[in-house]
Amino acid sequence: MTALLEARGLKAFYGDAQALFGVDFSLSQGELVAVIGSNGAGKSTLLKCLTGLVRAPREAVHFKGEAIGGLPPGEIVKRGLAMVPEGRRLFASLSVEENLLIGGLAGRKGPWNLDRLYALFPILAQKRHDPGTALSGGQQQMVALGRALMSNPEVLLCDELSLGLAPIVIREIYAAMPDITREGMTVVIVEQDVTMAQRVSQRIYCLQEGRVSLQGRSDALTREQITQAYFGL
């Protein structure tokens, strides 16, 4: 199957420090892929390279056959990639609804709009005029997820959805995934909770120190394989 989104030998740097060492990564239409790894493994850097927040060589990232590496984030979101950043990073001076509306600025047509988001997360409709940052952590994550969906992306990249959230809230967030993927949206989740990652995804990439240490079908990988790849044991 032709890859929808692909990274080929991707290298990334923060100044002189190299964070990714030739990562190969591919994603097919409609997949839900998890990227796991310990702190500093390069998971977030991978997503930032795919969305233009960290500069990548032009030919190192392809989306629907087009080289998009190093394009500005605004250009990439207009092509159909959206990201839920680590730590939510809602706009502090914007209300819940204003945060969501900013997400729609890419101007892409599609099924996601305010009404549909409020149907998915009814609590956000009740708090639509509250400052985004006044919400609980889980509700903020719903806003961050909704803000990304408002751009009607083809690929949704979620960085650490469960970070700092209670297990019951994490389950509530992930319960929305089937609604999100139902219409063929492709999703990448970066996740430290390996059990959750294995349960919700179809394929897994494990990164370790900036390299892919393991990849395969989620239901085919054993706990031992993952532990070995995760910790480098």
Add this chain to the structure above:
Amino acid sequence: MLETVLQGILLGGLYTLFALGQSLMFGVMRLTNTAQGDFIILGAFAVIAGTTLFGDAPLLISLAVLPIAFAFGYALQRYVLNGTLGKDPLPSLVVTFGLSIVIQNLLLEVFSADPRSIETGGLNTQGLRIGESLSLGVLPLIVLAIALAATGALQWLFAHTALGRSFRAVSDDREIAELMGLDAKKVYALATAIAFVLIAVAGALQGMRTTVSPSDGPLLLLFAFEAVIIGGMGSFWGTLAGAMILGITQQIGFRFDPGWGIWIGHLVFLLVLVLRPQGLFPKTR
């Protein structure tokens, strides 16, 4: 005392116009424009030059200067100031300081050091009598009305429009705003363009109210800066309040002694800086 306070409020109206552009640029870009006062004077001289070239129609010429100021501000931010933005505030301070020197010398070269004013057909000397002993200038009242309208308009723009949302978003988190598809450099340029319209309005009104000379800019910058600091950076109503406090304080000082007004204003500014460095009414929007 009532007259002193009223005169202070009228002076505060003028200071509000001096300061709003500064408040806008700082609020959106965290950029302190040290050439603010010189751009105000440049605006006044643009209207003076216009009336010299095209005849005595100060209002029409002032209105004609506004779109030019918008385009100038947009281009200045897009092609010069955007390159200075970053975590370090020093590059933007140095560049705007440099611009301040260039503008002062350019105006000296073209217009000489002679003070000039914009001819208003006597509007600047007309008064409105209130009661037996109180008279308020018509032009200062117009300036106050424009200052209130400009503050309200800016607040509405920020709170209720898509452009205002974009201003707040890039101000909160530029990286994530760009991830949402906003072109931060374009948004910054629009903010500066609007700031320069306010600067041009302030310049035209300053030129109508009194005389202006090429070296006046730094003092106007100081008043603008004091108003913004007293009110609280990034809050337009705060800027208005800061300007009013500065105007009233200066007028009270002038009442005691003509030499005291300006320095009592500076004293209040320093007191606020020491006791409440975030300003009296910091960013609330």
